Amino acid sequence: MSSCPALPDGFDFTDPDVYEQRVPLPEFALLRETAPVWWNPQPPGTGGFEDDGYWVVTRHADVKEVSTHPEIYSSNLNTAVIRFADYMKREQIEVQRLIMLNMDPPEHTRVRGIVQRGFTPRAIRALEEALRARATRIVEGAKERGTGDFVTDIAVELPLQAIAELIGVPQEDRARIFDWSNKMVAYDDPEYAITEKVGTDSAAELIGYAMTMAEARKECPAKDIVSRLVAAEGEGNLSSDEFGFFVILLAVAGNETTRNAISHGMHAFLTHPEQWELFKRERPETTAEEIVRWATPVVSFQRTATQDTELGGRKIKAGQRVGLFYSSANNDPEIFDSPEVFDITRDPNPHLGFGGGGPHFCLGKNLAVVEINLIFNAIADALPDISLEGPDPRRLRSAWINGIKELRVNYG
Numbered sequence: 001m002s003s004c005p006a007l008p009d010g011f012d013f014t015d016p017d018v019y020e021q022r023v024p025l026p027e028f029a030l031l032r033e034t035a036p037v038w039w040n041p042q043p044p045g046t047g048g049f050e051d052d053g054y055w056v057v058t059r060h061a062d063v064k065e066v067s068t069h070p071e072i073y074s075s076n077l078n079t080a081v082i083r084f085a086d087y088m089k090r091e092q093i094e095v096q097r098l099i100m101l102n103m104d105p106p107e108h109t110r111v112r113g114i115v116q117r118g119f120t121p122r123a124i125r126a127l128e129e130a131l132r133a134r135a136t137r138i139v140e141g142a143k144e145r146g147t148g149d150f151v152t153d154i155a156v157e158l159p160l161q162a163i164a165e166l167i168g169v170p171q172e173d174r175a176r177i178f179d180w181s182n183k184m185v186a187y188d189d190p191e192y193a194i195t196e197k198v199g200t201d202s203a204a205e206l207i208g209y210a211m212t213m214a215e216a217r218k219e220c221p222a223k224d225i226v227s228r229l230v231a232a233e234g235e236g237n238l239s240s241d242e243f244g245f246f247v248i249l250l251a252v253a254g255n256e257t258t259r260n261a262i263s264h265g266m267h268a269f270l271t272h273p274e275q276w277e278l279f280k281r282e283r284p285e286t287t288a289e290e291i292v293r294w295a296t297p298v299v300s301f302q303r304t305a306t307q308d309t310e311l312g313g314r315k316i317k318a319g320q321r322v323g324l325f326y327s328s329a330n331n332d333p334e335i336f337d338s339p340e341v342f343d344i345t346r347d348p349n350p351h352l353g354f355g356g357g358g359p360h361f362c363l364g365k366n367l368a369v370v371e372i373n374l375i376f377n378a379i380a381d382a383l384p385d386i387s388l389e390g391p392d393p394r395r396l397r398s399a400w401i402n403g404i405k406e407l408r409v410n411y412g
């Protein structure tokens with residue numbers, strides 16, 4: 001195995017302590033230039049598995065290559081978090097496999113074929129009016145406060161409401177759903193004080209809630225996505241359990257991601273005032289994609305090699321884990337002119353923030369783009385003079401989600 005001598009000894013691309021300070025962009029740049037597919041030894045005591053390391057894939061082209069070849073790079077051995085801590089034990093992998101993110105074709109193809117009915121452009125358009133009204137209300141609520149934390153006042157709320165709206169959760173149940181969702185995704189940062197047990201209990205409660213919803217719609221179909229996914233029995237529909245796990249995935253995949261795109265987007269505007277002025281004036285349609293590239297809310301996902309293969313000139317052995325570092329791919333100068341520049345008119349913008357284009361490409365992309373557009377339009381209309389207040393944003397301690405925990409602002 002090679003080592004990259006210029007990296008500090010023992011540097012680990014999945015060390016949450018690093019990400020609490022910054023995304024390691026200079027280190028990614030170094031790898032892209034010198035060792036674009038690099039073997040990262042797993043520091044002792046950080047793995048729930050017996051593996052001794054994982055491959056760090058840093059170039060845009062290689063991340064795409066892996067993403068689009070599920071027969072060589074499987075999702076079946078868990079995709080989400082590369083550094084397995086205690087919360088990810090081997091027996092949990094079986095449960096994880098019930099989530100489509102961790103399925104391979106043909107099973108993945110069947111489930112994806114069903115659930116994407118709920119995410120057609122038409123289905124998303126149908127949510128837009130309700131979400132626009134929500135975005136306006138959220139922003140106006142913040143304005144009344146004068147100053148505050150942008151993350152809790154604004155960024156958190158719309159993604160939660162969007163998922164609730166999508167699956168038709170009644171108003172009176174939303175607080176419970178939001179509480180479970182937040183507890184489930186907050187495992188990585190001790191400050192959130194969420195234990196593994198709280199996370200698993202919340203997931204169980206949410207699955208139970210979703211399954212009950214599915215059963216009720218089978219009895220009595222309504223005009224909502226749940227009915228469309230589960231109502232009729234048979235091949236072309238989800239079972240109630242499958243629906244339960246799908247809702248879990250939505251709660252994880254659709255919340256922190258969009259929340260952090262919005263928080264990073266706001267921070268980028270506040271630190272690039274000329275881009276904020278441009279946005280207020282022209283509202284470029286290219287804005288949301290640049291925010292996602294710039295933020296890259298999901299730092300990485302992983303795959304496992306099913307066979308001996310080669311990538312970027314390196315020999316990958318069957319069974320080895322391969323980390324796709326979207327944060328690096330989205331700053332690859334082979335693809336992006338001046339990737340270090342936040343430019344809301346960037347076009348084309350073939351970023352990999354929503355994945356590398358294979359079968360698992362983000363199902364919620366259209367919804368996420370609508371949410372980002374709605375919230376920044378609402379902010380530009382109601383809070384045009386929003387400004388930074390206080391210290392630098394506080395970052396989430398996570399090597400998986402590029403997160404902001406707190407961003408103090410003056411709403412103007």
Ligand code: HEM
Pocket residue numbers: 067100101102112163249250253254255257258261292296297298301352353354355356357358359360361362363364365367368
């Ligand atoms: C998958 C990013 C918003 C639902 C993914 C993947 C990424 C991603 C990187 C994995 C792609 C791959 O493995 O190739 C993001 C980002 C978002 C966002 C950056 C916001 C800015 C959403 C929303 C939803 C959603 C709003 C739904 C409400 C999903 C689902 C998958 C997924 C269901 C799994 C798809 C599959 O396995 O076939 N997303 N996502 N995402 N995302 Fe998103």
